[in-house]
Amino acid sequence: MGGIKRKQNASSDLRNGGTKKRKQGPSSTPKSALTPNLETETDSDPIIESDTTEDSGDDDGVSWPSDHDEDLHKQVLEKAEVPNVGPKNGSRATVLADNTNGASTASKEAHAKQKALAQERKAAKPNADSIARSKKLWERLRRKSHVPLKERKKLVAELFSIITGHVRDFVLKHDSVRVVQTAIKYANRDQRKMIAKELKGEYRYLAESRYAKFLLGKLLVHGDKDIRDMIVPEFYGHVRRLIKHPEASWILDDIYRGVATSQQKDYLLREWFGAEFAIFKSEGEGLVTSVLKSILAQNPEKRKPVMHALHDLINQLIQKKSTGFTMLHDAMRQYMLNISTGSAEMTEFIELLKGDEEGDLLKNVAFTKSGAGVVSMALAHGNAKDRKLVLRAYKNLFSQLAFDEHGHQIILTAYDVIDDTVLTSKSIFPELIGKSADLDESQTQALIATVNHKFARIPILYLFANRRESLMDTTEMGLLDTVHSIRTGTSKKDPTTRRKELITHISSPLVSLIAKNAEQLVQSSFGCQFMMEVLPGANGDRELALKAIVALTQSEVSEVKEALKTPAAGRLFKTLVQGGPYDIQQQKVRFAEPALGFHDMFFAALQTSEQVMEWATSSNSFVILGLLEAEGFENKERLRKTLKNGRERLEKAAGPRSIVPKAEIEEKEKSRDGNKGVQLLLENIAKHST
Numbered sequence: 001m002g003g004i005k006r007k008q009n010a011s012s013d014l015r016n017g018g019t020k021k022r023k024q025g026p027s028s029t030p031k032s033a034l035t036p037n038l039e040t041e042t043d044s045d046p047i048i049e050s051d052t053t054e055d056s057g058d059d060d061g062v063s064w065p066s067d068h069d070e071d072l073h074k075q076v077l078e079k080a081e082v083p084n085v086g087p088k089n090g091s092r093a094t095v096l097a098d099n100t101n102g103a104s105t106a107s108k109e110a111h112a113k114q115k116a117l118a119q120e121r122k123a124a125k126p127n128a129d130s131i132a133r134s135k136k137l138w139e140r141l142r143r144k145s146h147v148p149l150k151e152r153k154k155l156v157a158e159l160f161s162i163i164t165g166h167v168r169d170f171v172l173k174h175d176s177v178r179v180v181q182t183a184i185k186y187a188n189r190d191q192r193k194m195i196a197k198e199l200k201g202e203y204r205y206l207a208e209s210r211y212a213k214f215l216l217g218k219l220l221v222h223g224d225k226d227i228r229d230m231i232v233p234e235f236y237g238h239v240r241r242l243i244k245h246p247e248a249s250w251i252l253d254d255i256y257r258g259v260a261t262s263q264q265k266d267y268l269l270r271e272w273f274g275a276e277f278a279i280f281k282s283e284g285e286g287l288v289t290s291v292l293k294s295i296l297a298q299n300p301e302k303r304k305p306v307m308h309a310l311h312d313l314i315n316q317l318i319q320k321k322s323t324g325f326t327m328l329h330d331a332m333r334q335y336m337l338n339i340s341t342g343s344a345e346m347t348e349f350i351e352l353l354k355g356d357e358e359g360d361l362l363k364n365v366a367f368t369k370s371g372a373g374v375v376s377m378a379l380a381h382g383n384a385k386d387r388k389l390v391l392r393a394y395k396n397l398f399s400q401l402a403f404d405e406h407g408h409q410i411i412l413t414a415y416d417v418i419d420d421t422v423l424t425s426k427s428i429f430p431e432l433i434g435k436s437a438d439l440d441e442s443q444t445q446a447l448i449a450t451v452n453h454k455f456a457r458i459p460i461l462y463l464f465a466n467r468r469e470s471l472m473d474t475t476e477m478g479l480l481d482t483v484h485s486i487r488t489g490t491s492k493k494d495p496t497t498r499r500k501e502l503i504t505h506i507s508s509p510l511v512s513l514i515a516k517n518a519e520q521l522v523q524s525s526f527g528c529q530f531m532m533e534v535l536p537g538a539n540g541d542r543e544l545a546l547k548a549i550v551a552l553t554q555s556e557v558s559e560v561k562e563a564l565k566t567p568a569a570g571r572l573f574k575t576l577v578q579g580g581p582y583d584i585q586q587q588k589v590r591f592a593e594p595a596l597g598f599h600d601m602f603f604a605a606l607q608t609s610e611q612v613m614e615w616a617t618s619s620n621s622f623v624i625l626g627l628l629e630a631e632g633f634e635n636k637e638r639l640r641k642t643l644k645n646g647r648e649r650l651e652k653a654a655g656p657r658s659i660v661p662k663a664e665i666e667e668k669e670k671s672r673d674g675n676k677g678v679q680l681l682l683e684n685i686a687k688h689s690t
Contacts, residue, residue: 570620621677
């Protein structure tokens with residue numbers, strides 16, 4: 001079922017000895033290096049074994065000429081001028097011409113004979129006429145843009161009239177299986193179910209076929225949950241064998257990754273834990289789990305055989321270089337979660353990960369959720385040498401890891417567990433941000449694209465971010481919490497020291513990027529967040545970058561003016577004027593060291609009272625409130641005076657007050673409609689007026 005073997009050509013005259021005649025003795029015709037053996041005729045079979053002197057009966061040591069010799073001889077004859085001066089030369093030219101024409105005629109006859117025999121064989125096969133007609137329909141249907149809808153419906157109806165009841169006869173042939181795939185593509189729900197029911201009980205065998213596996217994939221993609229539930233259970237009990245099959249392994253993993261329900265995934269993954277889980281199922285006893293820790297907690301006596309069976313299958317696939325399966329990565333994660341730090345099992349498993357000299361294993365597992373978790377835990381559990389080898393495997397791939405939904409977690413883990421920060425910075429930062437602080441135009445635009453990407457920005461901001469919740473989801477934070485608990489026994493350097501050393505290596509190019517490209521960065525929410533996180537925590541001179549942000553308030557570019565009205569820009573300016581990010585856990589501002597001094601720069605840029613009132617009554621009124629609350633800001637009273645003079649505008653922006661009974665005033669004030677920032681500004685003014 002893996003393919004169609006080539007059949008021997010029964011009509012080959014060469015193999016049957018019908019074309020080449022054995023010579024009975026030495027030829028009386030003179031031999032020449034350019035003259036072909038006139039008794040040789042071309043055989044149509046593409047595989048021709050050369051006759052040796054011994055096989056042909058010749059004793060003159062001359063073998064049969066090659067096709068190249070014959071072609072060369074024909075070219076010489078065409079160019080040569082054969083003088084017709086005597087009977088000898090004229091006789092030779094005539095013989096050559098006659099034999100050349102005879103050989104050409106014989107070759108055409110042989111080809112025609114073979115073609116006729118091939119047609120006879122096709123006609124003798126079962127359903128030959130049906131398959132031939134269906135292939136003609138397929139040739140028309142596959143050109144979708146060239147077939148009107150009405151005609152396509154008619155062709156599909158005719159196609160189903162042919163294949164209904166004979167689907168099994170079509171699916172195991174490389175050409176006719178495409179017909180069924182096209183039928184599935186244009187079929188309605190009932191027609192797809194008809195095909196699915198005809199093939200019921202055969203899906204495991206279809207997965208093993210070189211051609212029919214694509215039909216199975218097409219049926220799953222275009223089918224509904226009923227078809228899915230008809231197909232997936234047929235793989236139960238056969239996972240350990242099929243995952244090693246060269247054809248079925250890929251379709252099995254596609255089913256596991258793409259279409260199976262969570263419960264079906266559990267049934268499929270449990271079979272990795274041993275034959276017992278493939279033979280004995282508990283479908284009637286409620287839901288099952290593929291979480292190995294839960295299974296071993298219920299049956300601790302089974303730990304040794306289960307771990308052995310799991311490790312054995314993982315090792316087999318790694319040795320076969322079949323390391324791209326999501327199911328394999330999930331199994332590896334389950335194994336790693338159930339072995340302890342420093343144990344012989346952990347050491348052996350890390351060696352298994354490092355054992356692939358080409359590094360394909362580590363590269364393949366890095367881009368799935370479970371695979372990234374496996375590499376992250378390997379970095380956490382490993383020693384310094386192990387971590388260095390893992391980083392080496394990802395050389396020239398860190399940029400791809402950063403842009404991947406799961407791969408960037410490996411970079412974050414490397415930040416958190418590798419004590420050699422020089423190694424980390426030299427391995428990772430050049431691929432993420434460039435090799436120097438002076439970036440050229442292409443590198444600058446690449447870095448801007450990185451900081452504006454949903455995932456690629458995380459490895460850059462992670463070192464600066466005060467709140468991880470603003471960068472990643474709870475699942476990713478859970479993985480990092482696991483890594484942090486492991487590193488307490490495997491890493492020596494203080495986490496705060498490690499983070500500060502890495503920030504020192506990365507600060508300069510990032511601050512330079514802000515100083516030169518603030519206008520472009522402020523126009524996106526991710527760009528605003530990048531500046532808000534980097535500037536308070538970066539090392540070195542930040543004055544040029546801060547001045548570039550202040551200059552945005554005076555920009556005449558319409559895109560910049562609109563960007564300054566967004567909530568993201570408001571958070572950026574508020575963070576900078578108050579001196580650093582607000583720490584929710586400690587309920588206070590975490591001030592930058594050394595102090596930014598942005599509040600004075602920003603207030604000086606607001607040259608008139610009108611500009612102050614525009615900011616105070618806009619959607620970003622919290623920026624002005626941040627100025628009033630900022631420590632070290634010496635112009636608070638001057639700012640309050642300006643706000644008092646524009647109190648009427650503030651009241652209007654704050655929204656109308658409701659007339660309510662006195663007992664409900666306090667509660668109503670909390671739910672007052674309007675600009676909340678302006679309302680807090682009014683409260684601050686009133687508080688300092690008494």
